[in-house]
Amino acid sequence: MGEVKNTQIVLKDYVKGFPKESDMILNASATTNLKLPQGSTAVLVKNLYLSCDPYMRLRMTETGGGFQPLTPGSPIEGYVVAKVIDSGHPNFKKGDLVWGMARWEEYSVVDAPETLFKIQHTDVPLSYYTGILGMAGMTAYVGFYEICAPKKGESVFVSAAAGAVGQLVGQFAKLSGCYVVGSAGTKEKVDLLKNKYGYDEAFNYREEQDLNAALKRYFPDGIDIYFENVGGKMLEAVLSNMRLNGRIAACGMISQYNLEQGEGVCNLFLFVAKRLRMQGFIVGDHYHLYPKYTEMVIPLIKQGKICYTEDVTEGLENAPAALIGLFSGKNVGKQVVVVARE
Known part of the structure; x- marks a missing residue:
């Protein structure tokens, strides 16, 4: 030809x-x-x-x-x-x-x-x-359902919540009967989280002088599940606010990608004291679950129960x-x- x-x-x-x-x-x-x-x-x-x-x-x-x-x-x-x-x-x-x-x-x-x-x-x-029907959707599904195993009524925090993965995690959490809060970097994104994706609360992390205090404000009883997209100071603040036996799914740490020297996290002993579990994952290891995921999510899209x-x-x-x-x-x-x- x-x-x-x-x-x-x-x-x-x-x-x-x-x-x-x-x-x-x-x-x-x-x-x-x-x-x-x-x-x-x-x-x-x-x-x-x-x-x-x-x-x-x-x-x-x-x-x-x-x-x-x-x-x-x-x-x-x-x-x-x-x-x-x-x-x-x-x-x-x-x-x-x-x-x-x-x-x-x-x-x-x-x-x-x-x-x-x-x-x-x-x-x-x-x-x-x-x-939603590709890598990002699978990432949200695997991290939230397979790794964090949510229970109805639990408290969920999602960083970078208006991104490709975060917007789905929040909606999955609401469908699971959880209380969910997200962080994002603009007022427009915060409004999207609350008005389009159904997040219970959301905040602009750029406007918070103290991330630890911000999380205490939204999670007075602590966080059960954290979906980690950011790393660095956000992870450090989250660890201080996790509940006993909390779970963290780590799919990315975008705050660290452009740094010559990555930021340290100073309160890692809280993993011991609070019996926390944090698991990093690569979605490519889980594509055998793709048919199971599409069977769940495509009806939700067609019924208007999830948006993207x-x-x-x-x-x-x-x-x-x-x-x-x-x-x-x-x-x-x-x-x-x-x-x-x-």
């Missing part, structure tokens, strides 16, 4: 400190063939939506921060929603819609198609598969700015980049 243009977003070099748009380069001269070589077992996809996620910042370092590091000079990699253009794999055929990991470019060859999920439900927005907010950026060329905006709180909800409409 011949070569076609394949614009890419390339990582210039490993990043130190706060990332900049100039750390990523638009490569408009790349090309690709829209037909896979004979005998290939790969899948060729046309990318429709890109997912911007905080963990991607860690992959921009030489060590990867616990993840596989990205390669300078090569396209950035992340979660996408895409359409199959050609397939050498028996599980996928031309025209299938999928979500999974691919490169930030117009067309991607996925050499490990077992990492792709075929989209079965197309009566919901396709972009949802970057969020997206912050949509148009154009692959604007993806670097969209990604960097996560670290200053510019996004409201799940940050999505539209590469192409189906």
